[in-house]
Amino acid sequence: MDPRFGLDRSITLPGDFPLAGGAVLPELTIAYETYGRLNANATNAILICHALTLDQYVASPHPRTGKAGWWTRLVGAGKPVDPEDWFIICANVLGGCMGSTGPSSIDPRDGKSYAKRFPVITISDMVTAQARLLDHLGVQRLAAVIGGSMGGMQALSWAVQYPDRVGKVVAIATAARHSAQNIAFHEVGRQAIMADPMWAGGDYPPDKPPAAGLAVARMAAHITYLSEAGLTEKFGRRLQNRAAVSFGFDADFQVESYLRHQGLSFVERFDANSYLYITRAMDYFDLAQPHDGNLARAFAGVQSRFCLVSFTSDWLYPTAESRRIVRALNAAGAPVSFVELESPFGHDAFLLDAPEMNRVINGFLLS
Amino acid sequence: MDPRFGLDRSITLPGDFPLAGGAVLPELTIAYETYGRLNANATNAILICHALTLDQYVASPHPRTGKAGWWTRLVGAGKPVDPEDWFIICANVLGGCMGSTGPSSIDPRDGKSYAKRFPVITISDMVTAQARLLDHLGVQRLAAVIGGSMGGMQALSWAVQYPDRVGKVVAIATAARHSAQNIAFHEVGRQAIMADPMWAGGDYPPDKPPAAGLAVARMAAHITYLSEAGLTEKFGRRLQNRAAVSFGFDADFQVESYLRHQGLSFVERFDANSYLYITRAMDYFDLAQPHDGNLARAFAGVQSRFCLVSFTSDWLYPTAESRRIVRALNAAGAPVSFVELESPFGHDAFLLDAPEMNRVINGFLLS
Numbered sequence: 001m002d003p004r005f006g007l008d009r010s011i012t013l014p015g016d017f018p019l020a021g022g023a024v025l026p027e028l029t030i031a032y033e034t035y036g037r038l039n040a041n042a043t044n045a046i047l048i049c050h051a052l053t054l055d056q057y058v059a060s061p062h063p064r065t066g067k068a069g070w071w072t073r074l075v076g077a078g079k080p081v082d083p084e085d086w087f088i089i090c091a092n093v094l095g096g097c098m099g100s101t102g103p104s105s106i107d108p109r110d111g112k113s114y115a116k117r118f119p120v121i122t123i124s125d126m127v128t129a130q131a132r133l134l135d136h137l138g139v140q141r142l143a144a145v146i147g148g149s150m151g152g153m154q155a156l157s158w159a160v161q162y163p164d165r166v167g168k169v170v171a172i173a174t175a176a177r178h179s180a181q182n183i184a185f186h187e188v189g190r191q192a193i194m195a196d197p198m199w200a201g202g203d204y205p206p207d208k209p210p211a212a213g214l215a216v217a218r219m220a221a222h223i224t225y226l227s228e229a230g231l232t233e234k235f236g237r238r239l240q241n242r243a244a245v246s247f248g249f250d251a252d253f254q255v256e257s258y259l260r261h262q263g264l265s266f267v268e269r270f271d272a273n274s275y276l277y278i279t280r281a282m283d284y285f286d287l288a289q290p291h292d293g294n295l296a297r298a299f300a301g302v303q304s305r306f307c308l309v310s311f312t313s314d315w316l317y318p319t320a321e322s323r324r325i326v327r328a329l330n331a332a333g334a335p336v337s338f339v340e341l342e343s344p345f346g347h348d349a350f351l352l353d354a355p356e357m358n359r360v361i362n363g364f365l366l367s
Numbered sequence: 368m369d370p371r372f373g374l375d376r377s378i379t380l381p382g383d384f385p386l387a388g389g390a391v392l393p394e395l396t397i398a399y400e401t402y403g404r405l406n407a408n409a410t411n412a413i414l415i416c417h418a419l420t421l422d423q424y425v426a427s428p429h430p431r432t433g434k435a436g437w438w439t440r441l442v443g444a445g446k447p448v449d450p451e452d453w454f455i456i457c458a459n460v461l462g463g464c465m466g467s468t469g470p471s472s473i474d475p476r477d478g479k480s481y482a483k484r485f486p487v488i489t490i491s492d493m494v495t496a497q498a499r500l501l502d503h504l505g506v507q508r509l510a511a512v513i514g515g516s517m518g519g520m521q522a523l524s525w526a527v528q529y530p531d532r533v534g535k536v537v538a539i540a541t542a543a544r545h546s547a548q549n550i551a552f553h554e555v556g557r558q559a560i561m562a563d564p565m566w567a568g569g570d571y572p573p574d575k576p577p578a579a580g581l582a583v584a585r586m587a588a589h590i591t592y593l594s595e596a597g598l599t600e601k602f603g604r605r606l607q608n609r610a611a612v613s614f615g616f617d618a619d620f621q622v623e624s625y626l627r628h629q630g631l632s633f634v635e636r637f638d639a640n641s642y643l644y645i646t647r648a649m650d651y652f653d654l655a656q657p658h659d660g661n662l663a664r665a666f667a668g669v670q671s672r673f674c675l676v677s678f679t680s681d682w683l684y685p686t687a688e689s690r691r692i693v694r695a696l697n698a699a700g701a702p703v704s705f706v707e708l709e710s711p712f713g714h715d716a717f718l719l720d721a722p723e724m725n726r727v728i729n730g731f732l733l734s
Binding site for chain 2: 021022023119120177178179180181183184185187188190191192194195196197212213215216219220223226228231232234235236237245247248249251253255256259260263276280283284286289315318
């Protein structure tokens with residue numbers, strides 16, 4: 001068995017890795033998983049790009065939480081992205097905390113963690129790192145790249161940065177730029193982390209992270225992943241294990257208890273500095289920026305076919321953002337199909353049971 | 368001149384003040400302002416109720432910030448609520464930090480700040496305290512009570528708690544209950560404050576408040592006061608005093624700089640414990656709760672006329688919440704007029720230049 005392929009892989013690529021911001025990393029480690037078999041002509045590769053707080057464990061259990069892979073509804077035997085048919089790659093993003101080079105990695109030049117010395121990265125840098133991984137794996141061209149949320153930003157960037165390396169692009173619940181409101185919510189999260197004295201300017205020991213600040217950041221972000229209607233349906237004003245309010249500051253309401261749990265469990269599996277760097281990369285993301293705001297020009301050289309999916313109740317990356325991408329792709333003459341799916345579950349819909357989304361992706365991959 | 372009337376007034380009412388939660392305050396201080404003259408029959412009194420972080424300085428400069436009163440667009444000479452015609456009262460809410468009894472007040476029983484010993488209060492308690500103030504002022508019946516946001520909650524509660532003391536109710540950009548999403552955002556703010564070590568379980572000295580946590584709470588809340596479209600129009604992705612992003616964690620974007628300023632300036636004028644208690648009061652607010660969720664039954668005994676106003680882009684207390692109130696008032700047989708006004712400014716619209724709102728209120732007060 002080729003040691004490059006399989007679960008829980010990691011590769012360190014020596015030599016300079018230059019970044020969009022001008023800094024240079026002295027080496028690049030990418031932690032990744034592959035599923036299925038690369039065929040003889042290497043034409044069946046699909047790259048899955050993950051969202052802000054996810055990782056390479058798209059279809060295998062998470063090593064820290066033990067939970068099933070985060071997209072087993074889409075990836076796996078009998079699913080649209082079936083390892084029987086496809087060679088599936090999913091890598092922890094540059095800047096992440098699950099094995100790829102990020103702020104918690106050791107700088108080989110001095111043997112210490114990068115922490116706040118880590119350079120600010122971009123979505124484009126994440127994609128460049130993935131391209132290096134594909135070189136290592138012997139994959140010149142992707143049959144498809146698929147991603148939701150920040151994963152969708154990477155998928156769109158793939159088509160722009162490496163037009164001859166991507167056949168199809170599936171971009172779900174995403175945007176071609178971060179809006180003022182998107183930036184605002186991320187800034188709240190960053191300020192919550194940096195306000196925590198345990199953050200210590202970024203130089204916290206791994207076993208003493210700024211847990212309280214990171215939990216608050218996660219709580220604020222988590223609200224944006226859900227819809228008002230979804231929260232009302234799921235929790236409403238129902239109380240948590242009590243018959244009446246306590247007239248205190250305990251989690252009287254189920255929604256409070258749920259949010260606190262989201263915050264606490266997040267700090268078990270995520271690094272605060274990675275959260276700072278990845279949110280920053282997302283805030284910087286604006287495909288049209290190098291083209292004076294003209295998104296169609298950003299897509300001018302693309303050679304891929306595109307499939308865009310949005311969800312009715314997603315207010316983080318609302319349908320209007322997908323429509324903007326579709327219009328720009330149309331103007332650039334790129335083939336694109338687009339569907340807005342009904343869902344009460346807000347932005348998170350793409351990670352939940354979404355049979356219509358699966359049908360759309362399946363049809364697009366077979367087309 | 369009667370010392371009860373005028374700017375910057377305060378009255379301490381001795382004796383027990385029982386609260387909805389069962390606790391009892393040993394005395395009650397209300398800080399308030401009045402504008403205009405109470406007529407001979409005391410029939411021209413209007414009570415203005417303030418929102419979460421506002422105060423009694425509705426139409427006179429704020430003593431700490433020096434800024435003009437917060438509703439001078441509505442209250443003042445030539446405005447719909449004109450001191451020439453009306454005797455206008457605005458009081459700092461119970462639980463507040465601008466002079467009324469709240470967590471930063473001294474408990475007369477031991478001479479120490481209440482801090483976290485302060486009992487959890489409700490919107491109903493705020494209204495009861497205002498009624499005590501009216502007794503002191505010799506106002507048996509209000510011509511009208513007017514409020515936006517949390518002020519609207521108080522206005523609605525007035526009609527329910529004291530049906531024979533309120534002629535007209537103007538409730539703007541408000542709701543008859545806090546939704547799961549409303550509670551969720553407040554819980555994020557509370558957790559941000561309580562995560563700040565300076566909070567010290569609530570026992571911080573006045574000159575060493577949990578400023579970082581309170582600033583984060585304010586930033587998160589502030590996003591909910593604006594609309595996505597409003598933020599895009601006001602800031603978009605424009606940079607703050609720079610030609611290109613810094614590839615760092617400074618406030619590169621105007622929206623970041625704006626939010627940070629909102630957080631920092633808020634801590635200059637507001638008490639963290641008050642923020643905890645007042646948000647809790649809002650989360651507990653649900654007029655229908657004592658009536659098994661039947662809001663019409665809550666309004667069964669009202670004798671007031673109602674005017675409801677909502678704004679199209681307000682997603683904190685969206686129009687649907689106002690419509691729910693209108694339907695319940697209709698079912699209860701109460702006279703009600705309702706208008707949804709176009710605005711791109713989100714929840715904050717009621718505090719901004721809103722000539723249509725002014726016309727609506729003016730017409731309602733004259734009708």
